[in-house]
Structure formats: C-alpha cells, structure tokens
Amino acid sequence: MKTNSSQQEILLVTGTTFSSRQFYKSSGQPGDQLTEKEKLEAACRDGLLPGLLPEIFEDQSINKKLFLWKMREGSLFIELKSGKVFLELEMEFSIDPYSFLAVQILS
Numbered sequence: 862m863k864t865n866s867s868q869q870e871i872l873l874v875t876g877t878t879f880s881s882r883q884f885y886k887s888s889g890q891p892g893d894q895l896t897e898k899e900k901l902e903a904a905c906r907d908g909l910l911p912g913l914l915p916e917i918f919e920d921q922s923i924n925k926k927l928f929l930w931k932m933r934e935g936s937l938f939i940e941l942k943s944g945k946v947f948l949e950l951e952m953e954f955s956i957d958p959y960s961f962l963a964v965q966i967l968s
Contacts, residue, residue, distance in 0.1 A: 868944035869927055871910075871917065872956050873901060875937055898939065905932060905941060935959065 873880065875898045895903065904913065910929070911918040931942040940957050952960040 867927070868942065868948050869917070870956050871914070871941040871943070873905075873939045873941065875901065875939060898934070902932060902934070902939060905929065905939070910941070910943075933957075 880901050881897050904910070906929070908929075927943040927945060929941060929943045930947040931940075933940045933942075935957070938958075
C-alpha cells in the first residue's frame with residue numbers, strides 16, 4: 862500500500878520588513894548580537910514558524926504535523942524544507958532559484 866506524504870518548501874526572503882521584525886529575543890549576553898538573518902533562522906529552529914506564518918499552517922490538523930528537516934541559507938533568502946518524513950525534492954519542482962534556474966538553463 863502506497864502512502865501519500867506531504868512536503869512543504871518555504872522561501873523566506875531576507876532584507877525585508879518581514880525579516881527585520883523582532884522574532885527572537887537575545888539573552889542580553891555580550892557577543893550575543895545576532896544579525897536579522899540569524900535571528901530569523903533561530904526562530905525557525907525553535908519552532909516559531911507557525912506563529913510567524915499562520916496562513917501556511919492554519920489548515921494542518923494535529924495528525925498532519927510537519928517537521929523542519931532542512932534549512933539552507935542563500936545569499937538573499939532562507940530555504941526551509943519540512944514534512945512528515947524527509948523527501949528530496951526534484952530540482953525542477955523546487956522554488957529554490959539556485960535549483961530550478963540551473964534546470965531551466967540546461968533545458
């Protein structure tokens with residue numbers, strides 16, 4: 862029996878008003894000065910993503926909980942891959958510009 866598994870790919874563009882919002886509180890320790898991108902990454906790692914983007918997660922029921930499997934930093938974005946299980950997405954179906962643009966150039 863084949864089961865369907867959902868995977869979600871999210872691209873958070875950095876250097877915008879969204880990424881500059883206060884998501885993550887620093888501990889106040891010296892040397893704890895994180896950049897906006899690092900604060901956004903920490904908020905995603907700490908499970909704050911459903912609170913940051915409730916419209917993406919509003920129709921998920923408890924039995925369809927997605928786990929953050931991969932976080933990759935691009936020059937102007939953070940790519941997040943989540944799902945019930947980890948599946949490697951085919952490059953031509955990715956929203957990552959480094960992936961699908963390479964496929965477009967080769968075709």
